[in-house]
Amino acid sequence: MSERRRLSPDDRRAQLLDIAKSTVEHHGVSACTVERVAEHASVTSQLVHKYFGTRMSLLGALLEREDARYQSAIRAGLAEATSFEQVVRVFVAANLDLVSGASAIGQLRGVPELADRHADRWRGEGRGAERVLVQALAAEYVADRSTTEFVLRLGSAASIEAADIAGARSIPDRDAHIDRTVRFILAGVEALAAKRPADQREAALTS
Amino acid sequence: MSERRRLSPDDRRAQLLDIAKSTVEHHGVSACTVERVAEHASVTSQLVHKYFGTRMSLLGALLEREDARYQSAIRAGLAEATSFEQVVRVFVAANLDLVSGASAIGQLRGVPELADRHADRWRGEGRGAERVLVQALAAEYVADRSTTEFVLRLGSAASIEAADIAGARSIPDRDAHIDRTVRFILAGVEALAAKRPADQREAALTS
Numbered sequence: 001m002s003e004r005r006r007l008s009p010d011d012r013r014a015q016l017l018d019i020a021k022s023t024v025e026h027h028g029v030s031a032c033t034v035e036r037v038a039e040h041a042s043v044t045s046q047l048v049h050k051y052f053g054t055r056m057s058l059l060g061a062l063l064e065r066e067d068a069r070y071q072s073a074i075r076a077g078l079a080e081a082t083s084f085e086q087v088v089r090v091f092v093a094a095n096l097d098l099v100s101g102a103s104a105i106g107q108l109r110g111v112p113e114l115a116d117r118h119a120d121r122w123r124g125e126g127r128g129a130e131r132v133l134v135q136a137l138a139a140e141y142v143a144d145r146s147t148t149e150f151v152l153r154l155g156s157a158a159s160i161e162a163a164d165i166a167g168a169r170s171i172p173d174r175d176a177h178i179d180r181t182v183r184f185i186l187a188g189v190e191a192l193a194a195k196r197p198a199d200q201r202e203a204a205l206t207s
Numbered sequence: 208m209s210e211r212r213r214l215s216p217d218d219r220r221a222q223l224l225d226i227a228k229s230t231v232e233h234h235g236v237s238a239c240t241v242e243r244v245a246e247h248a249s250v251t252s253q254l255v256h257k258y259f260g261t262r263m264s265l266l267g268a269l270l271e272r273e274d275a276r277y278q279s280a281i282r283a284g285l286a287e288a289t290s291f292e293q294v295v296r297v298f299v300a301a302n303l304d305l306v307s308g309a310s311a312i313g314q315l316r317g318v319p320e321l322a323d324r325h326a327d328r329w330r331g332e333g334r335g336a337e338r339v340l341v342q343a344l345a346a347e348y349v350a351d352r353s354t355t356e357f358v359l360r361l362g363s364a365a366s367i368e369a370a371d372i373a374g375a376r377s378i379p380d381r382d383a384h385i386d387r388t389v390r391f392i393l394a395g396v397e398a399l400a401a402k403r404p405a406d407q408r409e410a411a412l413t414s
Contacts, residue, residue: 147387150369150372150387150391151391153368153369153372154365154368154369154388154391155365156368157364157365157367157368158361158362158364158365158395160364161360161361161363161364162357162360162361165357165360180354180357180399181361183395183398183399184357184358184361184395184396184398184399185395186398187394187395187397187398188365188390188391188392188394188395189391190394191390191391191393191394192387192390192391
């Protein structure tokens with residue numbers, strides 16, 4: 001019996017995507033071919049085609065899975081965040097990972113054929129993120145609607161720029177890069193929005 | 208004698224560009240035709256063609272003049288600036304004016320045929336701006352090269368975002384919009400770079 005009979009269809013699919021992901025991360029999108037994935041999985045190219053169709057469909061399935069996983073990770077991070085600063089940190093880290101050339105998402109989003117569906121998946125997520133940020137800010141700061149929108153838009157632009165800086169070269173210390181980005185944004189927010197007194201803050205968080 | 212004989216070629220050229228500018232600002236690029244400019248100048252369309260060639264050449268000449276004027280205004284503003292904050296303010300205001308739909312530059316830069324040469328004219332200016340910002344920051348703050356580049360890039364991204372916010376709708380108070388943008392950026396810079404003591408600051412400015 002060949003090895004491929006040992007895995008369930010779900011496990012085989014996951015295995016092939018794992019191999020594709022690892023190939024993209026270590027050798028780039030162009031190296032991720034059906035033949036290479038098949039070889040590493042010790043199966044035939046025909047089997048990979050049977051699971052995913054074309055090479056582009058395989059790459060699309062991988063990006064879809066990674067997008068979904070990453071969105072779950074963001075939601076988990078937000079669920080654990082107990083301050084505006086921690087919420088900002090989740091988004092700054094997410095921007096960094098999403099554009100990083102070292103991540104499969106960061107590389108696959110640059111494939112023209114996959115870009116539109118990737119952008120669609122993140123568009124809704126972006127609106128959700130905005131709501132979370134608005135609520136987290138309102139819990140700790142006094143700011144009218146215009147100021148809230150203003151600081152969140154400037155903060156987002158700063159976060160994306162910080163991710164682009166990291167994406168363009170290798171940042172020696174990811175955590176330090178996230179930290180200084182968060183500090184820049186927080187200082188900007190606090191320059192324009194007054195911090196609530198501690199008693200009012202609790203009230204806003206529990207309401 | 209027709210009116211057109213009363214102006215020197217330089218004055219006629221300037222008059223036609225002034226009329227074109229006013230037309231773009233008040234009625235949009237598409238309203239700015241050779242015929243309309245000629246009519247407002249009480250000259251023939253042939254004369255306008257003689258001065259500028261095609262309609263697109265007229266628009267290109269207008270954008271070139273406005274770019275040069277605006278770059279002179281920026282340099283004058285920078286020559287008068289005596290603090291990092293004032294330098295930042297000059298660039299924030301420039302970004303705002305350049306993308307504003309109310310300005311001739313803001314509208315003409317959106318014309319595909321004119322975009323490349325406009326971008327070329329501002330590319331060198333951008334490099335000069337970076338040098339000025341680095342020097343002005345170093346005169347007042349202690350920051351290593353990496354931190355300097357980081358805060359200036361995040362600050363620039365914030366400034367461009369603020370300009371886009373203003374460009375997308377009418378901002379009731381231009382000065383207040385500039386002011387809050389400068390405050391956001393300055394706070395971010397000061398979160399990451401230490402302010403020099405006053406005596407060291409003077410030394411840096413006069414060296």
